[in-house]
Amino acid sequence: MDIVNGNEHMVKMTQVIELKPYQRISDLRLNQNYLGNVLSESLVALNTSVIGKLTKPTKLEKDSKVAVKVTKVSLPYNVELEMISDPFNVVEEGSAQRFLIESEILEKLKPLMIKAAELIKKSISQSRPIILRHHADCDGYICAIAIETAIKSLLARKHRDSIWHYYKRNPTKTPYYDYADAIRDLTTSLGDIKNQKPPLLILIDNGSTQEDLLALKKVVQFGFITIVIDHHQPTIENKKPIIEEYTHVFINPFLIGGDNSLTAGMLGVELSRLINQTSDIDHLPAIAGVCDKSQGREFDQYLKLANKKGYTVEFIKQLGQCIDFEAFHIAHMDSGLIEEILFTGIEQQKEYVNLLDQELEKRKKDIIKSAEKYVKIKEMKGFKVFEVAIKEILTIGRYPPPGKSIGILFEHFKQKSEKPIIVMGRGRDYITIRSNIDGFDLNKMTQELNKKLPHTQLCGGGHNLAGTIRFVAAAKQEVLDSITKYLSENHEPA
Known part of the structure; x- marks a missing residue:
């Protein structure tokens, strides 16, 4: 309820919802307050198609605007309403409902x-x-x-x-x-x-x-x-x-x-x-x-x-x-x-996890072993770059796919590195990236590289620290070199 300042005291205002013209009896909620229009001493219209019967007759004039509570709904036609005598204001449906959290x-x-x-x-x-x-x-x-x-x-x-x-x-x-x-x-x-x-x-x-x-x-x-x-x-x-x-x-x-x-x-x-x-x-x-x-x-x-x-x-x-x-x-x-x-x-979820967890952990370890063998590591000032030909260490059509695999490798290499890192999984015509470098913005980098390399048809992005960029396959090495240069110019300490 809203609190409105009066001259002498505080007045509680009951919040009511105005039923939309297209809504029907099936849309009503029990114990919800609605705006009504008096038709007679015992009937109140909530819109042109929803009419309810008052539990107690009213002496208000026809067409008076009133607040009513839905106390009973019996489909297809019967609705019982209780008149609310408190002052009221009309709010959007949902506006009074609280979220699960404070935000x-x-x-x-x-x-x-x-x-x-x-x-x-x-x-x-x-x-x-x-x-x-x-x-x-x-x-x-x-x-x-x-x-x-x-x-x-x-x-x-x-x-x-x-x-x-x-x-x-x-x-x-x-x-x-x-x-x-x-x-x-x-x-x-x-x-x-x-x-x-x-x-x-x-x-x-x-x-x-x-x-x-x-x-x-x-x-x-x-x-x-x-x-x-x-x-x-x-x-x-x-x-x-x-x-x-x-x-x-x-x-x-x-x-x-x-x-x-x-x-x-x-x-x-x-x-x-x-x-x-x-x-x-x-x-x-x-x-x-x-x-x-x-x-x-x-x-x-x-x-x-x-x-x-x-x-x-x-x-x-x-x-x-x-x-x-x-x-x-x-x-x-x-x-x-x-x-x-x-x-x-x-409890059932735990059984489900137990069925798959061992197999999924094995697959993660297999990917990590292959990546550690074939990864290229570049030491930069203040961070490390891990580059791997991601599709070449995966089995086609088998989980996890390239994007998920890069996430696995990022978590692994992050734990082993004392510096921030960027992991790049290169494919034929794309690079999937994960990073924890402070201030790194994948979308900003994508925009700048696209301006400098318009012939590469570079596009993509995602979140600031995770996403994928795509380009024509002929430009792969050029794009990789440009990313290294961009990182050096924008994220290495002076």
């Missing part, structure tokens, strides 16, 4: 998150198909599955056994919305576009950069409504995000002074709770945070929530590694396996 960044993002939740609920009410397109790693899966839990619950109320006609979840291996994925989404949705409504596309753990732009333009051209939920540094052009024109809601901590420590999984869990007050998901943000190497105040609070349910950092690392293993083999399939793992309970 200035989340509070700044809240208006956008409420807008996204509203757009999702409106799409469900209008029978607009929804596509969740998410990065196929642990963080991306957690964000998508948390939101999916809320969406499926609302869809079940409206469409019962036919919810899959209105909803799809598609993982993507690339850390951006690839044009090929856009074509897949369009191809599977052409019937919806022709016969119903263009879909709502929710991009998760990608969508913020130049590499996402063409695919976003394509689906928007066909009438898609888009929401982007991401924590990667967005591409800025003319002082605004390059994708801004092609998304209806863009949720990214970087836009309000945050960084990548508030991961997609954390954002997805909080958004899920705004959509449908989803419960039993407060252990998920910590799993996303540990797997995405998050740090900071928000992560620490989420970790405490997971600790209360018996999750330790070490166990979360093991569980996250197993989830990534499954995601690698699921590839582009819409599978419920990872959802089952996340919600099965900690």
